[in-house]
Structure formats: C-alpha cells, structure tokens
Amino acid sequence: MSALVEGFRGFARYLGGVMGADAYQKYLEHHYASGHLNQPMTEREFWRDRTDRQDSNPQGRCC
C-alpha cells in the first residue's frame, strides 16, 4: 500500500515538474545556492514576475 502511495506521489511530482509547478522551489534553491544576500521574492511576487515576463517573451506552442 505504501509503495502504491509512494508511486502515486512520484507520479504527481513528475507531472508537477512537467507543468512547471515547482518553479518557485527551484528559484529558491537557486537563490540560496548562489549566495544572494538580498531577500528572495515571495511566492506571490515570483509567480507575478514569471507571467509578466512571459508577456514580453512569448513562447510558441506547437501544432
């Protein structure tokens, strides 16, 4: 049973990765690992910044 739960969690995590749900996590990791002294953006700020940057830097989606 626990293997099943673990498997499901792994799948959910994978799906989240594909959809970019872990982007903030990765940003924080990068922020701390690269030794920035200033405060990182909050989660709200990060997602705002992310979609706003997409406004001026659109990415194609294929047919």
Add this chain to the structure above:
Amino acid sequence: MSSMPGGRARTADDDLELTPDPSLPPTAVDEAVREAEERKWTPAKIAVWAAIALLGGVAWFMLAIIRGETVNAIWFVFASVCTYLIGYRFYSKVIERYITRPNDRRATPAEYKADGKDYVRTDRNVLFGHHFAAIAGAGPLVGPVIAAQMGYLPGTIWIIIGVVLAGAVQDYLVLFFSMRRGGRSLGQMAREELGVIGGTAALVATLLIMVIIVAILALVVVNALGESPWGVFSVGMTIPIALFMGVYLRFIRPGKVMEVSLIGFVLLMAAIIGGGIVAETEWGAAVFHLDKVTIAWGLIVYGFIAAILPVWLLLAPRDYLSTFMKIGVIVMLALAIIVVRPEITVPAFSEFASRENGPVFPGALFPFLFVTIACGALSGFHALISSGTTPKLIEKERQTRLIGYGGMLMESFVAIMALVAAISIDRGLYFAMNSPAALTGGTVETAATWVNSLGLAGVNITPDLLAETARNVGEESIVSRTGGAPTLAVGLAHIMQQFIGGTAMMAFWYHFAIMFEALFILTAVDAGTRVARFMLQDSIGNFVPKFKEHSWRPGAWLCTAIMVGAWGAVLLMGVTDPLGGINTLFPLFGIANQLLAAIALSVCMAIAAKRGSFKYLWIVALPLAFAAVVTITASFQKIFSPVPAVGYFANNAAFSKALADGKTEFGTAKTVAAMEAVVRNTMIQGWLSVIFVLLSIIVIITAVIATVKAFRNEAAGIRHDDHEDPAVPSRGYAPAGLIPTAAERELMAEWNKLPADLRLEKSAHH
C-alpha cells in the same frame, strides 16, 4: 580532447582545456569507460535487441506483406515502438558520435547562465515531458487522419521511417546547436550562419509560415464546431474556466499549479457533460447553433483579444490545462488501443493511392502524402520550440539525445495512434465525413449515394448508418465534417466506448476528443499570434525603432491586428471556399511546415559543416534533400500543374474561363459569387505557394554555399567563425539516458557522497 572520428574537429570545445575543479568528482563518464560499456555486448543485451528486431520485423510483415481481410491494431504499436527503439539506440547514437559530439565536461546554459527563472537545470525525465508537451499538439492528430485516404500503409511507413531519419534528426540537431548558443532562436542562428540574405529570407518565411499554420489549425476547429451546439458550448466554456484559473493563480493561491489544473480539469469535464444537456434544450440549441462563418469571426475576435490580454489571465492557465489534458489523453489513447486492439478493415493501399483526384486531399501519393503528414514525421515548427525554451533547461549536453530525438519519437507515436483511431471506423463513413460538402451534398442520403458511387472495395454505406453515428455522438450531422478532428473523435469514441461506457458514452467521448483538440489548437493559435507579433514588431523596428519597444501599446496592438488579420483572412477564405477549405488549404499547411523543416535542416547542415563533420554530413543532407524535393515538387505542382484539382492557377484559369463564358455554375461552385470566390482564393493560394517556395530555395542555396565554403576553408586549413558560447567547465553531473548505465550510477554515487556545500543546487527530484 584529441581528434574526433569522422574528420578533424576544429571547433572551440575540442581544443579547449576545460580545466575541471580538482575538489569535484569527474563531471563526465570517462570516454574510454563509456566507449567500452557501449561496445560490450552481453548475451542478455544481444537477446533483448534481437527480440525487439524480430518483433518489429514480424509487425512490419503483418502490416505490409500479409493481405488478410483485416489487420489488428496492435501490429501498428509493435511496428512503431520497435522501430523507434532501434532508431533511438542505434541511429541517434551515430548522430551523437559524428555530428553533435556532446561534451559533458562542458557546462550547459542552464548551468553557466543559471538565474532560477529562465535558465534552470531540469531533471532529464521531467524535461522530456515538458518538451514533448511543447512540441505535440493537434498536428499529429490531424494529418494522419487526412492521409488515411490513401490507405494505412503509406502513412504508416512515412510516419515511422520519416521520424527516425528526418523529424527526430531535425529536432535533436536544432536543440543541440541552440543549446551550444545559449538557447538562441532559429532565426538568430540562420542570420549568423547563412548571412543577411539567407537570414532575412528565413525570417520572412517563418513569419508567413506561422500565419498559414495558425490559420489552418483554426480552420480545423471551426470545421469541428460548425453547426454543433454541444461543441460550441463546451469549447466556449474553456474561456471562462481559463479566466477563473488565471485569477485563482494570481490572487487567491499563487503557484498552486497542480491544484488549479485539477479544478480546471473537473470544470472542463462538467463543461462537456453540461454541453450535452444545454444542446438538448431549445434555447441552448438556438443560442449555440452557429454556422462556420460566425464561428470563424468569433475566433478572429477572440484571437485578437487573447493576444493582447496579459499572459496570466488567459494564456498561462489554458496552457496548464492543455498540458494536463495532453498527457492524460495520450496515455488514455495508448491504453485504449492496447486494450481494445481494434481490427482494421481499411486496405493497405486504397484506390486513391494511385490516383490524384482523391476527395479528401487532391494530388498523387508522391509528393502530397509526405506534406499531408507533417507533424509526427517531420515538422519544421518544432525547430522554433527546440530553439528557445528547452535548450535553456538542459542539465547535461548528452541529455539532448533523449529530449530532442526521443521527444520527437514520442510525437510520432501519437501520430500512429491517431491514424489507428481514424482507420478503425467504417471506410464509407470516413469518406462521407472527410469529403467536402460540394461532393457529398451535405445530407445523409446524398452522401451515402455519392460514397457508394466511388466504387471503393467493401464500401456500402447506408444513410441510416450515417444518421445513427451522428445520433450516437450527439451531433446533428457528421456528413462533410472535414478537417480530421471529427473523424479522430468518432474513431476515439468508437474505441473508448468498447473500453468504458458502451454506446451511451459515445457522445461524451466524441465531445471529449473535440474538446482536447480545440484546446490544443487554441493554445497554439494564441501563442503563435503572440510570437508572430513580436517577430513582426522586431522586423518593423529595424525601420521604425519605436516598434522595438514591446511595451509600446499602439505598436503591440497594431502588430497583433496585422497578424490576426492575416491568419483571419486565410481562415475566412478556407471557411467560405466552395471547393472545401481543408481540401484546398491543407496541402499548403504541410508544405509550409516542411519548408520550415528544410530551412531548419539547412541551418543545421551549415553548422555541422563548419564543425568539420564532412564525412557524416549526409545525416543532415539526406532529410534536407528529401524535404526539399518533396516540398519543392509539391509547390511546383500546386503552381504549374495543368490539372485543376491540383494546380491553383489551373483551377483559377478554368473558373475564370467559365466566368468569361458567362456560365452561372461550374464544377462544385453553384453560383457566380462562388465562382468568383474560387478565382480569388486560388489566386491567393497560388501566390502564397510561389512566395514560400522562393524564400525556401533562397535559404537552401545560401546554406549550400555556406557548407561549400566550410569545406573549402577546411581544405585550406582556415578556422571558421564559431558562434557558440565560450566553453565553461561544468560543476555537476547527471546521467544521459532514461535509465543510468553502470558507469553512470557509479559516478552518481561519487557525487552523492560530496558534501552539500560543494554540490550545485539539486535539480528537481530523482
């Protein structure tokens, strides 16, 4: 690194001393160890590959040689998967060894440009899914369905062989070369490698091709939703659902992507079920019963608004929904086909394989089959995705083979499954659905009479079957529902109802399929309009600098209006075409897409030549030559063919003459206005073909010149300009393939023992 096999390599990375950090374990598996591992054939390994080869061989034999009454769908799965495995294991390694020559000691842009936002090292398996979701859409679901006119075998061979030798090669090379250039776009690479003329031609061609591709994708949606209250309601509901998701993510619970996607998915299902209920009511049928022209105008207005709204409100949330659906749908389709294993009664080669007057798309098998199936075999549009986002996320250079080559194999598999779903329905039904209304007459009686008059073996369709199928899928009529999407939806509903739900569920499955195709297409339309608008702004900006400021509203709105106007005009032309829009325009879609592939491959060839890979340049030259021959032949036939059904100008002349003779109806056009429309449309389509082919020939010629120049320089010992980013030593390690090899695991273990403060921040999970 010493000299490379297959020619002296002279690019920076080979001569450069990538001094590794002595405090870190090696950042790449030792060359000799990897080589030994690869060349070591244990009995178990030999047995596995022999079994794959044997199974694949048997499957191909069943598909191509055995001529039974029926063929089981499972053979399509085996033939494709075994061929992909062999292509991936053997051919892509040849490309890796002689053309790309990745170097894991070199940092990728995600490492040396890491910013935690755009440049982020991403786990290879996650990135595989991400890249696949970005390249696969409605294309591989539509082309193979339309191409089924010729029988199943030509399409199957082209999809499977084409992807191994052409499509996946293009995706892999563009991804790799763009990664070496910090994620530069195809347009920028063309400019650098081919010079001003080639680069400008490539840019203009790309812009025009995007317009055509967006227009024809939109046409597929319009054809699927015309006179379908259920479809219009449920697809229309995706807009408020996406808006809600956008607001939720921005203001209520930022960053909860999975949560909002699940909510969105549930709402989407509710919209499909609700659509059935609404369409049953009198008011629902009245409000949502729209003709194609109205829907086309709606889509044009929507396209403009969606492209100027902020990304967070509509595009980003719908992208999540679309990705979520994409993965679900593909898993579902694969499971259904493997579990149900439908029997296919379509012949390997149909009567139309040897003729050029097929009702679904006109023209002979060569070259038109090869342009009708673009996505899934060779899709130039992928070059725009493979250069851009994905290269900025790659963790190690060797992973490009899995992501670029492997990702495209996956799309090809989607195309095969779409083909299987479409050919699992009755062949008479297929032709009744996919032939233009001008031929079928639009009613079940006339359609049945017309299909039976075609003299196709084993086809004897009754008006009752057409009416019953329409009733089962919850539509008023399924006659002349061209564009591929409705046929795939009927096929999918046919297979899924055997799996879950029975006939009662068919209407749900049909509208589920229409919904996801529409969702993919609307996302592509939105994103395509935005990308095209930026390209246009940058181009105009060369003359009027103000346009380069992307935040300058009037400029942005004007350029958006121009792009939407351009694809909207082509869309309206297709919707109102008396000859049937898909019939005349779909070849243009395929030609445009593959001309883009020819452009991308040209750029890759020039780069490969400059890197000194002459002996193995055929790996790039072969698909380039094939794409060039196919698309240029197809374009020439579209321009010069004297057969009116094939040649745009021949058709134009025929209708002009009829008008001049004072005729009031001609062929399938029943009024003078319709005849005038044909004259206008064929003229536009003809000139578009001329412009595309000219631009592409310019690009190909400049690429050949660049290649020859590289060859001469090589002979004279002159160094080439290298547009790669400078090599930076890597400080991390990750395995290349899906399953790490023994040597890779050993190295991973060494890295795992490293104290945390010495390690690069971990790239997401695993």
